[in-house]
Amino acid sequence: MPLSPWRLRLLIVSLLTVSFLGALDHTVVSTSLATITGDLGAVEQMSWVIVSYTLASTVLLPVLGKLADLVGARLVFLASLTLFLAASLFCGLAQDITQLALARVAQGIGSAGLHLMPQTIVGEVTTPRERPKVMSWIGVAFPIAILAGPLAGGLITDAWGWRWVFWINIPVGLIALALAVIAVPHIEGRSGRRFDIGGAVTLGITITAFVLAAGLFASEGPAAGIPLVIAVVVAAAGLAAFIAIELRVAEPVVPLRHFANRTVVVCIVLSTVIGVGLFSVVSYVPTYIQMAYRTSATVSGLVPIATVFGMLVSSLLTGFLASRSGRYRVFPVIGTALAAVGLLIMALLPVGMPLWVPMAAMALVGIGTGAFMNIIVAVAQSAASRTDTGSITATVSLVRQVGSTVATAIVGGVIGVGVTMGLPASLDAATLTPAVVHASSAAVQAEVAALYSGVMAPIFLGLAVTYAVGVIAALLLPPGRLSDEREAAVHPSTEPAIA
Known part of the structure; x- marks a missing residue:
């Protein structure tokens, strides 16, 4: 039964609140990471606070997506939110890094549901034509969290202490939970079907091994030796076993x-392009700007802000246009092309350009990415059976997240090796910071600026090529129009494709 306009608005507010809560948690914690680990006496184990959360949220995406198809998205959504709030409480109560890492695993599982279920619920209760617009409204949470998270994390930590970085989730989450109970309609699952435990466990092992292999290779290269070989073998064997299992079970x-x-x-490929092409590099851009353009940390933040703002505006605009016309193919074609041009400009920028130039280039990348980021989820849902809404949404999200995680590790490794090999003799790579560089002589600053530009140029070029592959994929997207019928999928169009 279609939702009334007021019920749909209440649902959007509820899903937006929950999506924002999940997206904000990661960016808030990153700002407070040094304080957290220092207070717990585990600075050398800092990465576990992030890795435990990220890996759990990635591995559980397909599991939660399938559970939504079997028992209903509403139940999975409410359970994920409850788990997230309980885990937030225990994160703030943690007395050592082990307790915090375990609580972050539980929080990551809940976060996976907060990320995935809003899109799944939208896919269940709206028509294909409505989805791009509704998803673009809910998608506002992600860019806003990127912009507000670091500032909020710093303010909360300084004012109340790091434990409130986690505890602040509880009052906001309880409001979101109350809204969700009222606004999210009951969605029938397919109860009685057996859950694919073997496939879920095998996929989790495969993803974990694959991410570890990418991280080892990026940080140590072939010198990683036996651990790298073991991770690669486990990932390859796990993938083969997973495919064999999925071909045999009734509910993969x-x-x-x-x-x-x-x-x-094509939607899966485009989602991977976003993870690899944008999310992998955006966290390194501020450091690049500080080193190559000799700016402060505050000023360097203007470049990612321009990227996120471009993503936000284009996502809202294209979501509205896609819902109004039903056409969808034009947006990924133009979007991938714009992003490729923006990254190509970044690769070709000479040292010493005004700061507004990289800001404009990265804004172009954000505009291009936002043009199709939410639309491809709506299109994939509409092309699949309604009984597979959760699993198809999870698959599209999974490849983006895995692509981002793996590519981030590789990009970080390339930057680390390139900078270490070319650094002036007067600087030590182990203690290199923007402040150290800015305190050096003008000649050393110029040398470091040229070094960072030289290291980043091929990375930007490679990511531009990634988006160029996305252009080809988008052109292969079958032309069609999103239907106004609740149970219909994407219907091929007899008219020429808009591209």
């Missing part, structure tokens, strides 16, 4: 039949 975690649908495959 990731239905492989999706990959016979060209529309779904």
Whole structure:
């Protein structure tokens, strides 16, 4: 039954609040990380606070997506939010790094549901035509969290202490939970079907091994030796076992039949492009700007802000246009092309350009990415069976997150090796900071600026090529229009494609 206008608005407010809560948690914690680990006496284990959360949220995406199809998205959504709030409480109560890491695992599982279920619920209760617009409204949470998170984390830590970085989730989350109980309608699952435990466990092991292999290779290269070989072998064997399991079970975690649908495959490729092409590099851009353009940390933040703001505006605009016309193919074609041009400009920028130039280039990347980021989820849902809404949404999100995680590790490794090898003799790579560089002579600053530009140029070029692959994929997206019918999928159009 279609929702009334007021019920739909209340649902959007509820889902937006929950999405913002999940997206904000990661960016808030990153600012407070040094304070947290220093207070717990575990600075050398700092990465576990982030890795435990990120890995849990990634691995559980397909599991929660399938559970939503089997027991209903509303139940999974409310359970995820409850788990997230309970885990936030225990994160703030942690007395050592082990307790915090375990609580962050639980929080990451809950966060996966907060990220995935709003999109799944939208796919269940709206028509294909409505989805791009509604998803773009809910998608506002992500860029706003990127902008507000670091500032909020710093302010909360300084004013109340780091434990309130986690505890602040509880009052906000309880309001979101009350809204969700009222606003989220009951959604029928397919109870009685057996859950694919073997596939879920195998996929989790495979993803973990794959991410560890990428991290080891990026940080140590072939010198990683036996651990790298073991991770690669486990990932390869796990993937083969996972495919074999999925071909045999009645309710696979990731239905492989999706990959016979060209529309779904193209959406998956485009989602991977976003993870690899943008999310992998955005965290390194501020350091690059500080070193190459000799700016302060505050000023360097203007470049990612321009990127996120471009993403926010274009996402809202294209979501409205796609819902109004039903056309969708034009947006990923133009979006991937714009992002490729922006990254190509970043690769070709000479040292000493005004700061507004990289700001404009990265804003172009954000505009291009936002143009299709939410639309491809709506299109993939509409191309699949309604009974697979959760699993197809999870698959599209999973490849983006894995692509981002792996590419981030590789980009970080390339930057680390390149900078270390080319650094002036007067500077030590182990203690290199923007402040140290800015305190050096003008000649050393110029040398470091040229070094960072030289290291980053091929990275930007490679990411531009990634988006160029996205252009080709987008052109292969079958032309069609999103239907106004609640149970209909994407129907091929008899008219020329808009591209």
